Amino acid sequence: MTASTNATIEQQLSWRYATKRFDPSKKISKEDWHTLEESLRLAPSSFGLQPWRFINVKTPDIREKLRPNSWNQPQIVEASHLVVIAAKKEVTHSDVENYLSLISSVRGVPTSALQDYGNMMKGFLDNLASQGACEAWSTRQAYLALGMLLSTAAALKVDTCPLEGINPVSYDEILNLNQSGYSTKVACALGYRSADDAAASYTKVRYPRADVMLEA
Numbered sequence: 001m002t003a004s005t006n007a008t009i010e011q012q013l014s015w016r017y018a019t020k021r022f023d024p025s026k027k028i029s030k031e032d033w034h035t036l037e038e039s040l041r042l043a044p045s046s047f048g049l050q051p052w053r054f055i056n057v058k059t060p061d062i063r064e065k066l067r068p069n070s071w072n073q074p075q076i077v078e079a080s081h082l083v084v085i086a087a088k089k090e091v092t093h094s095d096v097e098n099y100l101s102l103i104s105s106v107r108g109v110p111t112s113a114l115q116d117y118g119n120m121m122k123g124f125l126d127n128l129a130s131q132g133a134c135e136a137w138s139t140r141q142a143y144l145a146l147g148m149l150l151s152t153a154a155a156l157k158v159d160t161c162p163l164e165g166i167n168p169v170s171y172d173e174i175l176n177l178n179q180s181g182y183s184t185k186v187a188c189a190l191g192y193r194s195a196d197d198a199a200a201s202y203t204k205v206r207y208p209r210a211d212v213m214l215e216a
């Protein structure tokens with residue numbers, strides 16, 4: 001990488017901040033939105049199992065209903081887009097079978113050649129289930145997708161606010177997720193900062209490199 005590429009990436013990462021007030025009149029273009037969705041779809045996940053769903057909440061009435069279930073945060077209704085990231089509550093052998101079929105068709109390998117890999121995944125998932133840890137595992141995957149979304153948005157100069165200040169139980173109800181096998185974990189508002197968002201000028205608060213970057 002050239003020094004200017006490094007400087008550009010660092011500049012993008014410093015430019016982003018958790019936007020509190022979006023300009024409701026500014027909308028993300030179709031092209032940028034496509035790329036942002038791809039950053040979610042292409043996110044890495046453990047074994048590649050992709051135990052998630054991403055809900056693009058387009059309907060204004062639904063966003064109005066979500067707001068009081070989100071500490072009344074204005075980003076829910078003011079941002080151009082709102083994505084809710086849901087994780088699969090139980091990841092089972094049938095998810096592994098589906099995934100193996102996909103690998104088989106995408107890569108043109110017979111499923112019989114994937115049996116050892118499948119058994120390894122099933123063993124891993126059985127172990128998680130026995131510890132009641134499956135949903136916590138899929139939630140971690142969901143947060144990785146959130147990270148990809150935030151970084152991609154920064155590169156596109158799209159503002160974001162990750163949102164954990166939401167009531168997942170109400171979200172599941174409002175978004176009809178209760179029978180889906182997925183549950184709400186986190187949301188992200190995306191769009192363009194309002195000219196009067198005071199938070200845009202706050203200096204970043206991060207621990208010094210020497211505190212957080214260790215070597216071994």
Ligand SMILES: Cc1cc2nc3c(=O)[nH]c(=O)nc-3n(C[C@H](O)[C@H](O)[C@H](O)COP(=O)(O)O)c2cc1C
Pocket residue numbers: 016017018019020073161162163164165166186204205
């Ligand atoms: C998972 C997650 C959830 C967050 N939830 C909220 C939220 O509900 N509302 C909000 O205004 N900011 C929220 N934030 C933003 C953080 O407060 C913010 O990222 C942090 O203070 C660092 O500031 P910066 O992102 O502006 O650099 C969240 C951040 C993360 C990563």
